[in-house]
Amino acid sequence: xxxxRLNGVAVRGIVSALPARVEDTAALAARFGEDAAxxxxxxxxxxxxxxxxxxxxxxxxxxxxxxxxxxxxxxSADSIDLLVxxxxxxxxxxxxxxxxxxxxxxxxxxxxAFDLSLGCSGYxxxxxxxxxxxxxxxxxxxGRPARALLLAGDTTSRILDPDDRAVAPLFGDAxxxxxxxxxxxxxxxxxxxxxxxxxxxxxMVAGGAMRAPETPARLFMDGTQVFAFTLREVxxxxxxxLAAAGWAVADVDRVVLHQANEMMIRRLGQKxxxxxxxxxxxxxxxxxxxxxxxxxxxxxxxxxxxxxxxVRVLLSGFGVGWSxxxxxATLGPLTVCETLVLPT
Numbered sequence: 001x002x003x004x005r006l007n008g009v010a011v012r013g014i015v016s017a018l019p020a021r022v023e024d025t026a027a028l029a030a031r032f033g034e035d036a037a038x039x040x041x042x043x044x045x046x047x048x049x050x051x052x053x054x055x056x057x058x059x060x061x062x063x064x065x066x067x068x069x070x071x072x073x074x075x076s077a078d079s080i081d082l083l084v085x086x087x088x089x090x091x092x093x094x095x096x097x098x099x100x101x102x103x104x105x106x107x108x109x110x111x112x113a114f115d116l117s118l119g120c121s122g123y124x125x126x127x128x129x130x131x132x133x134x135x136x137x138x139x140x141x142x143g144r145p146a147r148a149l150l151l152a153g154d155t156t157s158r159i160l161d162p163d164d165r166a167v168a169p170l171f172g173d174a175x176x177x178x179x180x181x182x183x184x185x186x187x188x189x190x191x192x193x194x195x196x197x198x199x200x201x202x203x204m205v206a207g208g209a210m211r212a213p214e215t216p217a218r219l220f221m222d223g224t225q226v227f228a229f230t231l232r233e234v235x236x237x238x239x240x241x242l243a244a245a246g247w248a249v250a251d252v253d254r255v256v257l258h259q260a261n262e263m264m265i266r267r268l269g270q271k272x273x274x275x276x277x278x279x280x281x282x283x284x285x286x287x288x289x290x291x292x293x294x295x296x297x298x299x300x301x302x303x304x305x306x307x308x309x310x311v312r313v314l315l316s317g318f319g320v321g322w323s324x325x326x327x328x329a330t331l332g333p334l335t336v337c338e339t340l341v342l343p344t
Contacts, residue, residue: 002193003244009131009188011329013073013336014306016176016292016299017153018050020344032165040169045262049156050341051288057091058190061175062151063104064342069177070105074338075104077148082148083113084130086122088290088320089155090115093209096246099291101151120258120319121193122291123152123176124327127315134180150178154290159205159217167221170261172287176295178337187310187330190245192237199229199322226319230264234318235271237326242314245328249273251312252328255301258282258317259293264268293317298331299339309333 025047029037041047052061062085068075083105085098094193098113107113112133118125130150137146153175162168202225207215242249249255257265259282269279282297289296294315298306305311309332318324 003240004128004132004191004193005244006038006128006131006135006182007190008182008186009135009189010181010183011331011334012179012181012332013069014176014299015065015069015072015176015336016174016296016339017061018174018286018339018341019052019056019061020342021053022048022049023051025027028169031163036165037169040165041262043263044170045281046170046283046287050174052155052173056155058087058089058155058175059091059097059101059104061155061173061342062153062177063101065130065175065294065340066101066105066149066151066177068340069073069149069179069310069336070199073179074204075179079109079144079147080107080111080149081140081146082130083107083116084116084126084133084148084150086116086126086150087153087154088117088119089158090117096211100284118323119154119290119321120260120293121317121321121323121325123294124191124315124317124325125323126150127151127189127327128193128325131189134182145182148180150180152176152291152295156219156290159219161218166223167219170288172245172289174286174289174292174296176292176299178295189327189329190241191325191327192241192244194233194237194324196233196322197224202226203320214267226260227264230268230318231271233317233322234324235266237324238314238316241326241328245311247328252278252314253312254273254278254280254305255314256280256294256297256302256316258319259297260287260288260319296339299337303337306332306334306337307324
């Protein structure tokens with residue numbers, strides 16, 4: 001376990017963005033049959049997902065989310081010192097999508113910008129990476145606190161076989177933007193990170209890159225292995241994070257786990273001793289949105305609480321890699337916390 005404490009970094013706002021197109025259980029029934037579609041929805045808790053069109057990329061969701069966040073906070077583009085983009089569905093092989101978004105958002109050339117290639121654990125990894133990098137910056141000459149944008153999202157539907165019932169009914173598309181700012185009075189965040197590359201074959205897109213360029217990029221998932229990994233590794237990581245923060249599960253207001261499927265969330269909640277009122281379920285209309293699932297759950301289900309704040313949250317992402325990351329943090333009150341459905 002890699003335990004870290006992030007001091008002096010505050011979250012100021014979060015905006016999530018969803019594409020307009022929606023596929024629901026009725027659409028799945030046309031492909032898989034009505035009984036199969038109904039059983040899948042009952043087993044996963046997923047009844048609809050927002051999906052991008054064939055020409056939409058992840059940045060096309062992340063940029064509007066970031067712009068809405070800047071506008072809501074009243075932050076100018078030239079006040080941003082750092083942009084970190086977390087995704088496994090980048091716009092192209094190179095350059096880094098963060099560089100493209102730096103230009104689209106009009107951020108200054110003095111801003112650092114880079115990509116992190118992570119999925120289900122990516123948002124919490126991104127909080128650690130962006131927060132740590134932000135905290136390391138020298139004070140600005142104008143005296144303004146240093147600021148960062150953490151953008152996380154995936155358009156997993158672009159790499160799915162629509163006829164593969166193991167994955168097609170589960171994954172939706174989304175992106176989220178989080179504003180971070182240096183604030184010496186901010187409560188510390190405690191973060192635990194872990195990796196086990198032995199799990200790579202069980203959740204993988206094997207084709208489409210340098211190892212197998214002639215093979216189509218299609219997502220493969222062994223759900224049984226994913227479930228077993230989650231119950232094997234994640235409860236201990238959560239316990240370690242809480243212990244390092246000096247918290248018990250009962251001290252947490254809201255437990256926001258990666259929104260993979262309802263059965264997994266409830267089982268994991270039981271394993272860690274969380275009660276129903278703590279556990280956030282926000283996947284029924286969104287599905288599994290990979291790196292965006294944790295922030296989307298915050299903006300979709302906890303927005304009113306976070307605006308009123310402060311709220312003690314336990315955030316945990318886990319999956320592809322295997323990779324997992326957990327954060328114990330006190331968030332709020334947030335100036336901006338909302339979910340946007342983008343126009344067609």
